[in-house]
Amino acid sequence: MTTTAEAIELIMHRGSTLFDGDDPAGTYRRLARLTHPDTAGPQGAAAFARLSDLWRNRGTIRSAAGVYSTATLAFEGDLANLYAVPDGHLKLVRDPACNDLMAREAAALRRIAERGDPRYLPYVPRLVDSFRHKDGTVTRRGNVLATTAGGLHSLAEVARRRPDGLDPRDAAWMWRRLLVALGLAHRAGVVHGAVLPEHVLIEPHDHGVVLVDWCYSASEPGERIPAIVPHRRDHYPAEVLARETPGPYTDLAMAARLMADLMRDLAPPALRRFADGCRLSSPRQRPDDAWKLLGELDDLLHRLYGPRKFRPFAL
Incomplete structure (x- = not known):
C-alpha cells in the first residue's frame, strides 16, 4: 500500500477487519497519513473520516442479540475470520460476496438443532447468533458459534x-x-x-x-x-x-x-x-x-x- 488511491480503496471496503493485523495502531497511522485532507485533498476527506470512525469503534460489533469483540483473532478460515468471544467464536466473513455461504451455515445449524437427536448435537457447533453487520457501505454476515469441547x-x-x-x-x-x-x-x-x-x-x-x-x-x-x-x-x-x-x-x-x-x-x-x-x-x-x-x-x-x-x- 503506497498510494492515496490504494489507501482509500482499502478503507472504504475493508470495514471492521481493517485493523486485524499485528500492528493496528501502525495501520491506522499509515492510512491516516495517506488520506489526511491536508495532504490528500478532497478525495481523501471521506476516507479519512471513515477511518477515524472505524478506529474509534474498533473491536466492537453489535447485533440485535448481543455485543461482540473482534479484539482477539483466533483463526483465519476459508471464508471468514473467527474471533474469540465469551460464547465461543464470532465468525465474520471477509468478502461480502460470501454472505450467502454464511447464511447457509446458519440455516444448516438451525435445522440440525431443530431436527437432530439431542444426544449427538455436541458433534456440531451450536448457533448462538446470526446477523448482518454494516460498516459504512459494506455489509457482512456474521455467525456466533459455540462448541461444547475445548482443546480442539x-x-x-x-x-x-x-x-x-x-x-x-x-x-x-x-x-x-x-x-x-x-x-x-x-x-x-x-x-x-x-x-x-x-x-x-x-x-x-x-x-x-x-x-x-x-x-x-x-x-x-x-x-x-x-x-x-x-x-x-x-x-x-x-x-x-x-x-x-x-x-x-x-x-x-x-x-x-x-x-x-x-x-x-x-x-x-x-x-x-x-x-x-x-x-x-x-x-x-x-x-x-x-x-x-x-x-x-x-x-x-x-x-x-x-x-x-x-x-x-x-x-
Missing part, C-alpha cells in the same frame, strides 16, 4: 504431526465419531459438503469430534454444493465438481478419503478396501447411510482388533 485440533494438524501415518486404532474412534456427526446431519436433511481436514476437529484426551464450517452445506431438495475449497479440490467426489445434486454418499466418500489419507500405509488391507468402497465413482454404488456404515465399520474393527476399548491419544 483439526485433522490437518493431526496429519502434520503424524507424517508417517496414524495408527488405524486411533483413526478408528475419529472415523466412528465423524460418522455420528454425519448421521446426525443427514437425518436432519443436511449434507455438509466439505468434509475436509481443516473442518474436522478432535479433542484428543476425551476422544471428542466436532464437524465445523457448514458454509458449503446443502439442506434443500435439489440444492447443490455452492463452492469448493480450491486447495482441496482433489478431495471432492465427482458429483460436486460436476455441480450435480449431492447426498449423504458425498459426505461419506469425503470422510473415507480423509481417514485413508490419515492412516497412509498403516491401514490394513481390509480397512483400505472398506474406505475404497465408500469412494466409488458412481454415487449409486456408494454407502448412503452413515448409521448403517458405522455398524459395518464396527464389525470390521472388531474382526481386526477385537472388542472396542478406550485407547489414549495425545498430540
Whole structure:
C-alpha cells in the first residue's frame, strides 16, 4: 500500500477487519497519513473520516442479540475470520460476496438443532447468533458459534504431526465419531459438503469430534454444493465438481478419503478396501447411510482388533 488511491480503496471496503493485523495502531497511522485532507485533498476527506470512525469503534460489533469483540483473532478460515468471544467464536466473513455461504451455515445449524437427536448435537457447533453487520457501505454476515469441547485440533494438524501415518486404532474412534456427526446431519436433511481436514476437529484426551464450517452445506431438495475449497479440490467426489445434486454418499466418500489419507500405509488391507468402497465413482454404488456404515465399520474393527476399548491419544 503506497498510494492515496490504494489507501482509500482499502478503507472504504475493508470495514471492521481493517485493523486485524499485528500492528493496528501502525495501520491506522499509515492510512491516516495517506488520506489526511491536508495532504490528500478532497478525495481523501471521506476516507479519512471513515477511518477515524472505524478506529474509534474498533473491536466492537453489535447485533440485535448481543455485543461482540473482534479484539482477539483466533483463526483465519476459508471464508471468514473467527474471533474469540465469551460464547465461543464470532465468525465474520471477509468478502461480502460470501454472505450467502454464511447464511447457509446458519440455516444448516438451525435445522440440525431443530431436527437432530439431542444426544449427538455436541458433534456440531451450536448457533448462538446470526446477523448482518454494516460498516459504512459494506455489509457482512456474521455467525456466533459455540462448541461444547475445548482443546480442539483439526485433522490437518493431526496429519502434520503424524507424517508417517496414524495408527488405524486411533483413526478408528475419529472415523466412528465423524460418522455420528454425519448421521446426525443427514437425518436432519443436511449434507455438509466439505468434509475436509481443516473442518474436522478432535479433542484428543476425551476422544471428542466436532464437524465445523457448514458454509458449503446443502439442506434443500435439489440444492447443490455452492463452492469448493480450491486447495482441496482433489478431495471432492465427482458429483460436486460436476455441480450435480449431492447426498449423504458425498459426505461419506469425503470422510473415507480423509481417514485413508490419515492412516497412509498403516491401514490394513481390509480397512483400505472398506474406505475404497465408500469412494466409488458412481454415487449409486456408494454407502448412503452413515448409521448403517458405522455398524459395518464396527464389525470390521472388531474382526481386526477385537472388542472396542478406550485407547489414549495425545498430540
